[in-house]
Amino acid sequence: MxxxxxxxxxxxxxxxxxxxxxxxxxxxxxxxxxxxxxxxxxxxxxxxxxxxxxxxxxxxxxxxxxxxxxxxxxxxxxxxxxxxxxxxxxxxxxxxxxxxxxxxxxxxxxxxxxxxxxxxxxxxxxxxxxxxxxxxxxxxxxxxxxxxxxxxxxxxxxxxxxxxxxxxxxxxxxxxxxxxxxxxxxxxxxxxxxxxxxxxxxxxxxxxxxxxxxQHENNQVGANTGLSSLFQRYVTIHEGWWFKQVRTIALLVGVGNAPFVRGWLKLRRRDLLLLSVRGGQCRRRLRDKFLFFFVCCLTAVVGTKS
CATH class of the missing domain: 3.90.550.10 (Spore Coat Polysaccharide Biosynthesis Protein SpsA; Chain A)
Structure with missing residues (x-):
């Protein structure tokens, strides 16, 4: 056979x-x-x-x-x-x-x-x-x-x-x-x-x-290595793209009414400050948990462009 x-x-x-x-x-x-x-x-x-x-x-x-x-x-x-x-x-x-x-x-x-x-x-x-x-x-x-x-x-x-x-x-x-x-x-x-x-x-x-x-210049999303890639990712966050994607995906996959999600889904200043201390539940890598905290806090303070 x-x-x-x-x-x-x-x-x-x-x-x-x-x-x-x-x-x-x-x-x-x-x-x-x-x-x-x-x-x-x-x-x-x-x-x-x-x-x-x-x-x-x-x-x-x-x-x-x-x-x-x-x-x-x-x-x-x-x-x-x-x-x-x-x-x-x-x-x-x-x-x-x-x-x-x-x-x-x-x-x-x-x-x-x-x-x-x-x-x-x-x-x-x-x-x-x-x-x-x-x-x-x-x-x-x-x-x-x-x-x-x-x-x-x-x-x-x-x-x-x-x-x-x-x-x-x-x-x-x-x-x-x-x-x-x-x-x-x-x-x-x-x-x-x-x-x-x-x-x-x-x-x-x-x-x-x-x-x-x-890795080449035409990568839509490439390797996240070095300070330059971290800076580029912060730019997308500051411009509002990242948080909009988070909200869009949360709603599309049907978890918008989950208590954890409902607490920050409107992405108001207090929502982001609350979310900032939840990094342990939101990112896998230890470095990213700390970055998540700072990004949420910074966005709560300075906002996004959009």
Whole structure:
């Protein structure tokens, strides 16, 4: 009897990806002991990405190019389109993929084995960020999950996410139901983690790095390393984007009436001061708990631009 490999749907969002997409596809199609089908949705590009993907899919039945759907203007809307439009029935797992990374050969096998052995519904992992000059650094996202971290951060890069069929189906139904308000969500990985945790799905964050996470000037969200990245993240908070996303996601995943959330959801000055002392429930990493306290206090004092 032939060995039955897990059948996995990989949802890949692309945009102007000609520099990297061939190497990424090779690393996905080369995954060990799994059967993959890659579904690609291309945001309108000007570097020939659509034409290249169409030609590639014509010669490899494991790659399916979705028909054009206009301009998305960001990875989140492109991924939501993939979740909505791809028939996920019959797959043993569903994974997200970016266009510019390099996966370890056992990434999907390890993820599906952990989902089965741990009895969880979702997997994500640490990654190894790498730069064109050869620098690398491990990005550690595997700190213990806390009660409300899912409202304030993702479970790591979305390109490491792997879902069970039950979670994938439930997420797809919610995306279809909330399609219009979901267009206000800027980060699909943050929303997906929040949806899973708020709906009782168990999530495992692996301390092992599953992929090389390419860093370049076109990253929508890159590695959070160094003072410059911390400053950029503070700018987004000061401009009001981050707290608006927190509130939007909290309402979309249905926890707006939870006593903990209701206490700060209006984001008034006193709400933020109250929230500042709850950092232990809101962020996983110790450094981020302290930063959370200061950001909430500072925002309560100086406010945001919007």
């Amino acid at each position: 032939p060995v039955k490999h897990p059948k996995i749907a990989v949802l890949l969002a692309a945009y102007n990806g000609m520099q990297w997409i061939e190497e990424q596809l090779a690393s996905i199609l080369g995954q060990l002991a799994v059967d993959v089908t890659i579904y690609i949705s291309v945001d309108l590009s000007d570097d020939g990405t659509e034409v290249w993907c169409e030609a590639f899919s014509a010669v490899d039945s494991r790659v399916v190019l979705l028909p054009p759907a206009g301009r998305f203007g960001g990875a989140a809307r492109n991924f939501f389109r993939l979740i909505r439009d791809v028939d996920l029935h019959g797959y043993d797992a569903v994974a997200f993929a970016d266009q510019d990374d390099i996966w370890q050969p056992d990434k999907l096998l390890r993820a599906t084995q952990i989902i089965a052995s741990q009895g969880v519904d979702a997997y994500s992992s640490n990654v190894t960020a790498f730069w064109p000059d050869g620098r690398t650094i491990l990005l550690d996202k595997s700190q213990p999950q806390v009660a409300w971290d899912f409202l304030f951060e993702a479970a790591g890069p979305g390109c490491t996410y792997v879902f069970s069929p039950a979670l994938a189906c439930s997420l797809r139904q919610q995306v279809i139901h909330d399609w219009e308000p979901l267009q206000q969500v800027s980060l699909h990985d943050w929303y997906s983690y929040a949806f899973a945790r708020s709906h009782g799905f168990e999530w495992f964050i692996d301390s092992q790095s599953s992929m090389l996470y390419r």
